[in-house]
Every structure is written in C-alpha cells, then in structure tokens.
Amino acid sequence: MTVPAVASFTPKGPFSLASSIRFLEGFTPASHGHAAGDVLRMAFPADDGRGVIGCTVSQAETASAGAAGAGAPAPVTAEFTVHRGTGPAAHSAARAQIARILSLDVDGTGYPALGGSDPVVAGLQADYPGLRPPCFYTPYEAAAWAVIGNRVRRTQAAAIKARLARDHGRAVDVGGARLHTFPTPEVLRTIDHVTGLTSTKVERLHAIADAAFDGRLDAATLRAEPAESALRALRELPGIGPFSAELILIRGAGHPDIFPTAExxxxxxxxxxxxxxxxxxxxxxxxxxxxxxxxxxxxxxxxxxxxxxxxxxxxxxxx
Known part of the structure; x- marks a missing residue:
C-alpha cells in the first residue's frame, strides 16, 4: 500500500517554481513537461533504483523570489507518493531527491551578490528571476539520455525516451494525471531491443543500468568527489564522453559549481x-x-x- 506524504521546502536564496516550469517547457530531455498552471507534476525512478515516486510541486505566489533576492521566497510544497518503498527512510530519501531535482538542496543566499560585481550576471538574473537549474530526476536517467541522444536529433531522442517510459516504465497517478516513469535500472537491463536505437546503444544502456546498481551513478557520491575525479569516472562508462559526463554531474547529480568546458x-x-x-x-x-x-x-x-x-x-x- 502506498502512503502519500507532504514535504515543505524553504528556499535559501531566490527560487521561483514558475521560472523552473517555464524553462522545463523547452527542455524535452528531462520529460518534466507535466504542468497545470503553477503546479509541476513529476514521476520518476527513486534514487535507490528500485522504487518510483510520483509528486506534485507548488509554490505560493510571491514577489520576493526575484533576482535581487529581497525578502524570503515562498515555501515550496511537494505532495508525493513512494511506490515500492514505505516508512520514514523512504520518505526522507524521496524528500531529498525532490529537493535536488529542483536545486533546492543548495544554499543560494549568496547568489544575488554575483550580480553586484558582474553586469552580465545581473542582467541574466533579472531576466530569469529565481531560476535555478531543474535537474534530471537522477544521474542514471541523465546518463541514459546521453546514450539515447548521441548523434540523433533531440526530438527523435525525446520520442525514444518517452516510448521507453510508456512501454517499460511504471504508470502512476499524479495530481489527476497518468504519468509513466522512465524504466528503473532493473527493468532497463532486461530490455533487448529498442526501436530507433542500435544494438550498441542498447548495450550501453545496459551498462548504465549496471553502473546505477553498482553505485557509480549515486548523486551524493558524485558531488562529494573532486569534480575532475567524478568526471573522469563518468567518462569510463560506455558511450559517455566529456559533454555527457558534464551533463550527468551538473544536471543529473545537481552539482552547483561546475563550469561546462564541453558545452x-x-x-x-x-x-x-x-x-x-x-x-x-x-x-x-x-x-x-x-x-x-x-x-x-x-x-x-x-x-x-x-x-x-x-x-x-x-x-x-x-x-
């Protein structure tokens, strides 16, 4: 039996869920685009690689989450359900994962000050008030996207990823909508054929699933290592080059302080x-x-x- 839970996050520094939603509307790889008004719906594999999580995220209206960081941004509320995982430990892990996905696990109180010494940054912060990087649900999913999207059009890759979710992911009800998660690692490693992907890419997806099970795609571990060490380890995975390694560390693990040298x-x-x-x-x-x-x-x-x-x-x- 699944038990719904509620988590509240108080952002440290500017944060606007509305800005995140606007960004995600044009970011097909993450497959976040299930928004109804100012509510974000998400369904994704849990960090443990076995369970899945469905959640809705909302934020009270506020004028204080802008670039200048004046005042305190409004709290963010996530209503979530953990499937195949119950109890305080599963709920605590889900809460941490949701925070990371929205970059709410980072103290951003010093972020507005960057604009005080750099007019370019100040202009960006003013144009995208409260926008923090919305991340892939897991480094595992970011790595899978990197393999799927290599040398194909983004729209084609996004369609393949969505089909994998529909055909092999778990369907969950989230805020009145039926969403499909990306396949968990234990499911992905059993898929022998994917329409639109070469056999080499399918083999690489199996390797990504194995790496997730082995802990090599654990977000906390990747962020705790020196950046170059983490990037070097990621580049050892089949099909992961410099660009993909940075994508996994920055947008998968949610590392807040990496300059993308391959972007x-x-x-x-x-x-x-x-x-x-x-x-x-x-x-x-x-x-x-x-x-x-x-x-x-x-x-x-x-x-x-x-x-x-x-x-x-x-x-x-x-x-």
Whole structure:
C-alpha cells in the first residue's frame, strides 16, 4: 500500500517554481513537461533504483523570489507518493531527491551578490528571476539520455525516451494525471531491443543500468568527489564522453559549481554576452577563468546563459 506524504521546502536564496516550469517547457530531455498552471507534476525512478515516486510541486505566489533576492521566497510544497518503498527512510530519501531535482538542496543566499560585481550576471538574473537549474530526476536517467541522444536529433531522442517510459516504465497517478516513469535500472537491463536505437546503444544502456546498481551513478557520491575525479569516472562508462559526463554531474547529480568546458552553446552565449574577441571565445580555459567569478554557482550562471541563447534563437526563428 502506498502512503502519500507532504514535504515543505524553504528556499535559501531566490527560487521561483514558475521560472523552473517555464524553462522545463523547452527542455524535452528531462520529460518534466507535466504542468497545470503553477503546479509541476513529476514521476520518476527513486534514487535507490528500485522504487518510483510520483509528486506534485507548488509554490505560493510571491514577489520576493526575484533576482535581487529581497525578502524570503515562498515555501515550496511537494505532495508525493513512494511506490515500492514505505516508512520514514523512504520518505526522507524521496524528500531529498525532490529537493535536488529542483536545486533546492543548495544554499543560494549568496547568489544575488554575483550580480553586484558582474553586469552580465545581473542582467541574466533579472531576466530569469529565481531560476535555478531543474535537474534530471537522477544521474542514471541523465546518463541514459546521453546514450539515447548521441548523434540523433533531440526530438527523435525525446520520442525514444518517452516510448521507453510508456512501454517499460511504471504508470502512476499524479495530481489527476497518468504519468509513466522512465524504466528503473532493473527493468532497463532486461530490455533487448529498442526501436530507433542500435544494438550498441542498447548495450550501453545496459551498462548504465549496471553502473546505477553498482553505485557509480549515486548523486551524493558524485558531488562529494573532486569534480575532475567524478568526471573522469563518468567518462569510463560506455558511450559517455566529456559533454555527457558534464551533463550527468551538473544536471543529473545537481552539482552547483561546475563550469561546462564541453558545452559550446554556453561558450557561444558567453562570447555574445561578454562581447569577447574570437580568440577568447574559442579558448575554454580562458572562458573558465571568466567563470571563476561565478563561484560557487558556476553551474547556475551557465544555465542562465544557455537559457538566454535558447531564447535568442527562438526569437530569431520567429522573425
């Protein structure tokens, strides 16, 4: 029997669930796009790799979650159900996972101050008030997405991922909607054929499932290690290169302070926003030196730069 539970989060520093929802509407890989008004619905494998969680997330209306960080942001409420897992330990683990997915496990009280010394950051914070990185549900799911999406169009990869959830994930009722979770590792490792994927990619997905069971994709462990050590270990997984390793650590494990050296869209956005010369724009080391001023929120600023680049491209496409 599943027992519903409620968790309340008091954000430390600016946070806007509405901003997260707007970002997720254009971020198909995470498959978060189940919003009704200002309520976010999610269904996903639990961190233990066996259970699944369904939850709705809401935040009271507030004018205090903006870039300037004035006042206290409104509390965030998650109503959730753990399937195949009961008791205080399962609920505590679910609460921690939900917080990580929304980057509410990070103390962001010092984040607004970055804008005081960097006009570019100040502009980004003003344009995307309260936006923290919404993460993949687990590093495991981020790694699976990296394998599925390698060298195929994002829309095609998203369709394959959604089909895997529909055909092999668990269906759960969340806030009046029927959602399908991505397959748990124990299910994924048994799938021998996936329409749209090569046999090599299916084998790599099996390796990702095995790594999740072995603890090599545990979010807390990855974040506790020195970043380069964690990235090196991730690159040892089949099909995971530098770009994918950073994706898993930043957007899977929710590491708040990594500059993505293998993310050209972030680099191009930096070049535009900081009016960099061509030599600087093409040198990741020089870009990383600029990003040092964003510590300890380098991942957060990088996400805003990516959001800005996405919005600029969308605006150009409408012309």
């Amino acid at each position: 050209p869209r972030v680099h191009q956005s930096m070049a535009t926003e900081y009016a960099l010369d061509a030599a600087t724009a093409a040198d990741p080391a020089r870009l990383a030196a600029i990003a040092d001023a964003w510590r300890p929120y380098r991942s957060w600023v990088a996400l805003l730069l990516r959001a800005r680049a996405h919005d600029r491209a969308a605006a150009q496409a409408r012309i």
